[in-house]
Amino acid sequence: MRILVVGAGATGGYFGARLLEAGRDVTFLVRPARAEKLAAQGLSVRSPVGDLHIDAPKTVTADGLAGAGPFDLVLLSAKAYDLDTVVADVAPAVGAGTAVLPILNGLRHLDVLDRAFGAERVLGGSCGIVATLTRDGEIRQMTELHTLTYGERDGTRSERVARIEAQMEGARFQARASDKILLEMWEKWVFLATLAGATTLMRSAVGDIVAAPGGPAFIEALHDECQAVAVANGYGAREKVFAGARKMLTAEGSAMTASMLRDIEGNARIEADHIVGDLIERGRANNVATPVLERVLTHLKAYEHRRARAAA
Numbered sequence: 001m002r003i004l005v006v007g008a009g010a011t012g013g014y015f016g017a018r019l020l021e022a023g024r025d026v027t028f029l030v031r032p033a034r035a036e037k038l039a040a041q042g043l044s045v046r047s048p049v050g051d052l053h054i055d056a057p058k059t060v061t062a063d064g065l066a067g068a069g070p071f072d073l074v075l076l077s078a079k080a081y082d083l084d085t086v087v088a089d090v091a092p093a094v095g096a097g098t099a100v101l102p103i104l105n106g107l108r109h110l111d112v113l114d115r116a117f118g119a120e121r122v123l124g125g126s127c128g129i130v131a132t133l134t135r136d137g138e139i140r141q142m143t144e145l146h147t148l149t150y151g152e153r154d155g156t157r158s159e160r161v162a163r164i165e166a167q168m169e170g171a172r173f174q175a176r177a178s179d180k181i182l183l184e185m186w187e188k189w190v191f192l193a194t195l196a197g198a199t200t201l202m203r204s205a206v207g208d209i210v211a212a213p214g215g216p217a218f219i220e221a222l223h224d225e226c227q228a229v230a231v232a233n234g235y236g237a238r239e240k241v242f243a244g245a246r247k248m249l250t251a252e253g254s255a256m257t258a259s260m261l262r263d264i265e266g267n268a269r270i271e272a273d274h275i276v277g278d279l280i281e282r283g284r285a286n287n288v289a290t291p292v293l294e295r296v297l298t299h300l301k302a303y304e305h306r307r308a309r310a311a312a
Contacts, residue, residue, distance in 0.1 A: 001167050004029055004071040004093050006086055008038060008059070010131040011103065012077035013139045015148055015173060017045050020054050022171040027058040027068070029090060035059040037137050047141035050172060062089035070095025073164060076102040076113075077127070080274035083109055087116045094121065099160050101150050103127040105271060106189050107182075108278045110153075123161075124181035125150040126188050146173040151181035186235035190226040191245040193279050196258035197222050197296035198249070203261070206254040216250050222292045223249055229279050232286035264303055272300035 001024070005016035008028040020026045020043075030038065038059055045052040060068055071093045078086040083104070094100065094117050102109055103125045113122045128147040132140050148168070152158050161177050168175035178184055195206070198219050202209045209215040223246060230236045237245065248256070263270050276297045283290045 001025065001072040001163060003027070003073045003075060003167065004060075004090070006074065006076045006078055006090055008034055008043060008057075009077070010133045010139055011127060011129060012075065013043060013133065014045060014047075014129060014131050014141060014146065015075065015077070015103075015127070015171075017043050017052055017054055017057075017139070018146075018171045018173050019167070020057060021052055022169075024167055024171070027060055027071070029065065029093070030059050030061065032061050034137075035061055041137060044138045045141065046138055047146075048144050049141070049146070065089065066092040068093065070098050072098060073167070074098060074100045076100060076104070078104065079269070080104055080106070080109060080271045081269055083112055087112060091116065099123055099164065101125045101164070103148065104274070105192055106274045106278055107185060108274050119153075122153075123150055124153045124178075124185055126181070126185050128188075148173060148175045149178050149181065149184055150175075151178040153182055155179045155181075183235050183238075186230045186233070187237040187241050187245075189275070189279065190223070190230050190237050190242075191249070192258065193226045193275055193293070194219065194223040194245070194249055195256070196260040196275055197226075197293060199257045199261045200264060201296050201299050204257075206249060206256045207252060210250055210252055210254070218292075219249050220246070222296070225283075225288075225290050225293050226279060228288050229283040229286070229290065232288045233282055260300075267307060269307075270300060270304065272297065272304060276300060 003024060003026045005012045005026055006029045008030050016026050016028055039056055043054045043057045074090060074093055098121055100113055100117055100121050101123045102113060126149045128145050130143045130145055134140055152161060165177050198209055209219060227237055227242060260270050276293060280290050280293050280297060
């Protein structure tokens with residue numbers, strides 16, 4: 001199976017590297033500068049589950065993809081704000097038999113990919129990893145979390161999912177095929193929107209918010225709103241999952257923050273519309289009030305406007 005991994009950053013680079021380590025046929029779709037660096041320095045992963053270095057991994061840039069032919073699997077890990085560009089770049093790699101596996105946050109990207117490639121080619125997917133790309137191009141995994149979940153959106157166990165399972169077998173991360181992938185994507189979204197909303201609005205880690213007057217009640221209200229939207233859309237988090245998330249989100253002394261907060265602190269672009277705005281829209285479509293989420297979005301959009309003005 002020929003696998004195209006879109007990007008060689010913290011997420012795509014990590015899972016692609018682990019697949020290469022397991023002997024799979026992986027090519028990275030990257031920008032020219034990243035291709036040059038990978039050719040010169042290789043792809044390095046520093047990880048608590050084992051470091052890895054790959055000399056000169058196979059890469060391709062967008063202008064060279066047309067000659068590479070269709071791939072069997074496209075693992076798509078781009079940021080939501082880059083999705084339109086990525087779709088145009090990756091189009092030559094998608095043929096009649098290609099499976100597109102996105103591991104972006106939220107669900108809005110599914111509509112974009114369905115329009116571009118056809119819903120029959122687009123799987124559901126979700127990943128869990130805490131990693132960053134350092135300035136020198138090394139991928140640094142900061143915890144042992146490294147999960148990749150995927151499946152047909154209608155819940156069937158198809159032949160192509162079985163083929164993907166065979167490719168994932170032996171790779172040094174936790175891969176799992178799911179017959180409830182849309183539900184699992186919603187469950188992650190409910191958790192992530194709460195974590196991102198709370199830590200960015202308060203500019204603090206979970207434990208600091210919990211220690212503040214009204215902090216636990218604020219997090220719980222935000223979590224309840226996100227869950228209410230999911231319920232109204234038919235994908236409310238399962239009781240055990242919701243309870244586990246609530247425990248993590250209100251843990252005393254927790255240093256947990258969302259990557260969105262780290263992006264804001266680094267004056268970087270954020271996925272405000274994809275993670276928070278889209279959840280609000282889906283709530284409105286089902287008459288679910290989301291006043292706390294709306295305050296979060298106001299805060300995030302104010303940051304985006306300030307950042308854009310400073311760059312002008």
